[in-house]
Amino acid sequence: MSYPVPLLRFGVIADPQYADLAPDPALNRYFRESLGRLAEAIEVFNGEELDFVVTLGDIIDRGFESFDDILPLYERSRHPAYFLLGNHDFAVSAGHLPDVARRVGLERTYYDLVFGQYRLVFLDGSDVSTFSAPLDDPRTALAKERLSALKAAGADNAQSWNGSLGEDQLSWLTAILAQADVKGEQVIVFNHYPVFPPNRHNMWDSECILEALSTSESFTAYFCGHNHDGDFGLFRGRPFITLKGMVDTPDDNAFSIVSIFTDRIEITGFGREESRVIALTETFSPLVPSR
Template sequence: MAEGRQQARRREEDLVSPVCFFKARTYGQLWMTIIIVAVHKEPQLLRRYYKHSLCHLQSAIEDWNRTDVQFVLQFGDIIDGCNAELKMSETALGRVLEEFKKLKAPVHHIWGNHEFYNFSRDYLVDSALYTKYLQEQTFLSNSYRDQSSTGDDASEFYYAYQFCPVSKFRFVILDAYDISILGRDTSTKKYQESLKLLREKNQNENLNSPSGLVERQFVQFNGGFSQEQLDWLDEVLTYADKNQERVVIMGHIPIHPNSTSDVALAWNYKDALSVIHSHHSVVCYLAGHLHFGGYCLDSYGVHHVTLDGIIETPPESHAFGIIHVYHDRMVLEGRGRILDRVMHYKGYQTFHR
């Protein structure tokens, strides 16, 4: 009995999943960003450090508050899916959000698969994890439509927006679970279409298994982008092209096969790449989802960075870094498990440690 109670207490202590951050500040021509990243729950044979992840967050926030921080970006999977089974989702989320309240800067939240294991889209829209109010309003008022004004309820719409922390540099957050069976009511059109697509591509009894699949990204814990969202992205990038902006795109799931495992790709990653490669403004795509990270420079000069996670990082180490943004390059100064990397914009050489 005593051992059982101890195991239960340990399980409750481990409810908070690691989290992912992006932090920025500007100094004249130099723009510095600090990142700390973690990803979703992995197989049991891999060691995870849930409690230490929260400690990493606390120490990072203390450090960030001592600097002139402009914003923080949370890459998704803010709590683990096991909370839903234990009826502890709101409690676990509350613990993490209490830490976020200590930040002096605004936080941009991305939604990952573990958000949808715990909550519906309707819930998330009414929660602190919905940060679309931070989007760039000037862009929207010029000539392009706001994709959330379609009249659809939260179960059908996609959660994507863009913002400009400094002049001529735009960030775009994508919804990598727009096409997915996670988080949507089974009666919705998108759920039904997503389930049909998933079953066409994956005949396994366990839809989270890639066994025998030709396109191994078609598993339940991944998702994709609707044509409506890709059309919206195309409009944003067209605007950025015309205004000679640099663009960094972010989503929970990687979109280039050379930057991740073949089972940790967006379902229709090729469609997303097609849109991105048709615009010269995009310089980088940042993602989480995969705990051991990855990187590639594609043939169009776009850097794809899958950031290492603190979930597999022991307490004596870390997994975050500082990104310095210049007119011709971004420099990632890694800490702990994250490598140093210089990412030149198109036409420049890239190298890493």
């Protein structure tokens, strides 16, 4: 049965990547423009009835002081604002690395929340990476091992600016999905990094994460950023949506409003972000994953 009003509705921002820097046309990054673009997005969100607003990481491009300029804009939001951390959020001095999560109000870098029948899962895709922890942290050594193995295998996503989940987080995710299956909840996953379709921006352990998600009846959809061009694919009937980066292009914004119904997801795109309607199947499709 489909309902005329969404059961969950939220605003999404990917990769504001603000810094007080001159543009980098070669990368199509216009760092200073993100303050105005974020303000515009929040103004649009404030005119809508939303459950929350989520920023999918890369709040800043670099420099711990950049948080001081961009975070106050979220105080204008009349909706709760939730954050994930991306690779650029850790482009700070070594002394500030332990402070990044707290600076954006996170007690934990991965967490979950419940909105009605929906369980929202916020992942930390930088958990095991070459940049998110001090050099002498065991996670950094593990990250170097994982990256080296991927490079030896010729993996397209063997990039130093990607990351992976630690064993504790992967176990936590598996347990959350199992609990949601028992409770009859629907799980929406948010992450900075994609895991599908295959792409050089994907997490190092994409296959492990896909396996965990695809064996859960409660898993409904996956939203991420990191790949500023955006992407989309279906894996066993479930949508994996990569949103376009706000920081890109000299003139155009990019953000969206997502409305989730029992039978579909409606994405209303603004600026470069495209609008789309995605049908939700009741059971996992046995078909081959498709783009």
